[in-house]
Amino acid sequence: MLRPATNRDVTSQATSESLHQRVQEFINRSLDLLPPERFDDLALEIARFQFAHVPAFARLCRARGVDLDKLDSAHAIPALPTDVFRLARIAAHSPDQDRRIFRTSGTSQGKEVRGEHPLRTTETYELGALGWAEQLLWPDRHRFAVAVLAPSASEIPDSSLSFMIDLFVQAVAERSAYVVHDGVLDLDHLQRFIGDAHFVGLPVLVLGTSFAFVHLIDQGGGRDLRLPNHSRLMQTGGFKGRSREVHPDELRQQMSVIFGLPPSHIVGEYGMTELSSQLYEETLVAAWNFESDVKHGIYQAPQWLSAAAADPVTLEALPPGETGILRFVDLANVDSCVAIQTMDLGRVTRGRVELFGRAPGAMLRGCSLTVEDLFVKGSS
């Protein structure tokens, strides 16, 4: 039974709606190359809204002695560690208003401690995800045969990745095929689908996880999986114990051979459950523009997502170009937390994020259990 709405709920929802409108306007203007409103002003206004309605964020600000009214820079907003999403509800709205709950994949300690990111509305997420993907994945055309090497949203409704991929399928798929079911890759289906795309002359957009591509490499020997002209591929995520680990360069090279794609047309995506926006490698766009100095491993953030490296000890933002743990200010996180602290090591230069993997754990000087142990065991 739904609980009756309170005055506080109504006020909160009205403010949230207004902020979503402003973020959507920001996204639209950015995509149209028009100057949006000042990023820091909007981020700080969202932070002040969340201070009033997200207890965990408010506690963090108070513990840090931060007065949001006195800040001028978005990267001075205390960033909530991603771990908090599994320890407390991070939402400005009540559970009965949840439209979606995205959950982390629970790689470290099992399903019972998965992080949760509740969304009251998915409209802003959808606008940003589609808009940015259009710029980095399909700037040149809008109709594809889409092959998905990941579970569908109907199979895993709480996966933000599956939700995003379904969005892409709905947006650009003339036809589509989900070729992973219950964790099993259906190579016959994939091969038939690619053959049909050749027959009808449609380029293929392949969307999948790194470990699915490793399974494809391991199982697909001898099959003709070369894609039609103008095809491309988006890969995301690590391996998380679901396949053998393969160095990104080697994986890309092998996929390039298997699918008959130039390496530039294999685009890495970086996202996480706790964010509503994504980053992409710019290699495809660079190839279209005949730019040769764009490398893999560097991800471009959209204008509504600001990345910075933070000092791992003080957690304060570092100057551009310095290496630290990545923190993000994501305007699309209107109803959860606008500033997120990760444990991923990276460097940020002019909005481009170079990823170096997870920050290394402390040097082991005893047999005390460490977070590293949890990652190793949890992924086995």
Next chain:
Amino acid sequence: MKTDRARARITCLIRASRRIQDPADPLGREARDRLPEVTGLTGQSVELALREHFETNPTDADINALLASSSSAPVCHVSLSANVFLAPLRALALAVATSETVYVRPSRRDPVVTELLVRALSEDPEFAANAKSLELVEMVCPEPGHELHLYGSDENLAAIMSTLPEGVIVRAHGSGVGFAVVSAQDDLAEAADALARDIGAFDQRGCLSPRFLLVEGGAVRAESFAVIQHRALLRYSEKYPRGPLDAALQAEIAQYRATIEAIGIYWEGPSHGVGLDPQPRSLVLPPPARIVHIVAPTEADLETLLAPWIRYVTTVGTNAKNGLSGKLKEWLSHARWTHLGDMQCPPLDGPVDQRTQATTTACWR
């Protein structure tokens, strides 16, 4: 007869360990010179550990239990890494109980106590009369039928085990974690003082160190206890300050602190941290640097909170048998159970990590 020779070897080993414990013995002096730099512990903490946590006075019953916990093999290999610095005594005791021929690979980072024990035994004619060989090696190379005692991180253990030939008997001791229960009957100040000793020893690097403190009596009592624990750790660290932290550990502490600040309260001292989660959904592992995570679970939440950790728990400290402790016992019967304040003083009666006894298997690759 075999047992008599094994008992004699253990007796020699205990004698060697007493030399290291003795600050007047050349081995004791060398230990005190080398250990602070090698371990990263302060000199005060090294001295405390040598005095209070070195198991140099086992009873006959302890040694009987240790002998009973070990098997027999023509050769026993030991690979030590990532353990607290006094762990080689117990590891070598188990090895010499198992075989007259022992090859030991010390921890690369912290070889001191292993080297000193082996040196002392090499000068002991009684040990020579009861053993064939005790050698330091750079690499362990067990053959089928040999026994291998592995100590280290779970990742390293898995890597080593994957390279072994068939037929090696492996006893692997991985990483672990300690829980403590502050029961409804406990005096909070006494419990906090006892736990400060358990937390402070070895700067919380051992698998017997309490990391999670479960407080009975609700969130308000847990918060009161957290304040008292913070003060107890402040007093403890005045005598025994924590060693320096490396950058990665400082980063883990910063991340843990930020996490706790969002869900509860964090108290920090120059050598410790106390995190309180008043409404735990799940447990957060605090970094192993005299940092404890306090929760006040109900018996109803306990299973959900505990489930992910059961396989890691090596020890439980408690003064009670009922309440939360009684519930915990249902899931953690494999752990060592001790009173608060004694968690870091296990008798020399077998492996410190008793999980291994239940999982010892032959490694048939």
